[in-house]
Amino acid sequence: MIADMNPEDIVGDYKEVTLKLFDGTSRRVLYTEIETPYPDGKLIVSTTDTEGVITHVNRSFVEMSGYSEEELIGAPHSILRHPDMPPVAFKDLWDTIQRGEKWQGFVKNLRKDGGYYWVKATVIPNVRGDKVVGYTSVRRKPSHTKVAECIKLYPTLFSLF
Template sequence: MKKPNITPIEKEVFLKEEDFIVSKTDLKSRILYGNEIFISISGYSEEEILGKPHNILRHPDMPRCAFKILYDHIQNGKEWFGYVKNLRKDGGYYWVYANISPTFDAQGKHIGYYSVRRKPREGFKHIIEPLYQNLLSIEANSGMEAGVETVNELLNAKNMTFNELMIKIQKGIINEL
C-alpha cells in the first residue's frame, strides 16, 4: 500500500485534556482498530484507515530514528513512551504523547501493538521540536543510524533510558536538554 501524497500545512489540531486516542495494529503495523477520537482527529473515515499501515499518519517533521527506537522497544517486548507529530488527511497535524505496547495472545505469542495517546503537557515543544529538527538534520547528512547514535549519546549524558527521559519531560521534571 502506497502512502497517500499529502502536503503538510501549518494547521495544528489540539487534543483536549480528556481525549485518549486508542489504536491497535498487527505485527506489520496495519491498523486493526481505532477509537472514535483516533478516527476523528486523523481526518480519515474508519473505512479509509482500517487495514492501512500506521505510517499513513507519519509527519515529515518526525525523524526516522524516533521510529527505529520505538520499534526496537516494542519488537523486543518492551513498551515505549514518546512524542509523535502526526499528519492528518487534510495536511494538518497534531501532537501526541504516546505509550505503545506489544500485545500477546493467550499462548504468549506476539500478535501486534496497542497504543494509547493523549495530549502532551504544555511546554513540551520547546524541548522536542529542536531535538527532532536536529535529528532530521543529522539524518539528512549522515543517515538514520547517526540519529540513533545522537539519541544514545544524549541518554548516556543524562544517565537515563529513552522512556525515562520522555516520562520526565511529560511530567515537567525536565524542561530543557
C-alpha cells in the first residue's frame, strides 16, 4: 500500500487521478506537465524483492524520483507509476520477468513533485542458486525518437487491459 501523493509536495499546476495498481490497491496521484530531463551518462539502478518492493536504490534513483532513500526502501516500485503509462505495459513486464526473462521498454515515471521523466528500462530476474530472489532494474537515457513513438502509442493501449 502506497500513501496518496501530498499536494504540498507538488510543484506547479497539477491534475489528480486515482490509479488502480497491479496488486489490487489504489493510489491518488497528482501530476504536472513538468519534465525533468534524463541526466547524461547516468544509470538509475534499483533492486526489488520478488513482490516488487524496493530493496536498493542508487543515488541517481533518489535524485530523479525526488524521494529520499528512506522513503523508497520498503515501498512498492509502483511508487513511480505515472497515469500516462498503460497497465498492459506493467502486465507485460511482470509476465516476462516471472518467466525468468529480461524485459525492456520505455517508461514514463512519476516524480514525488508531480513531474515526470522518461527512461529506457531493463529489468532482469536476480537468480541465486537456481532461485529468483528479486529483480534488478536499470534505466538509461532514452532516444527522443523512441519517446515520441511511445507518446503516440501508449494512449491507444489503455483499452487492452
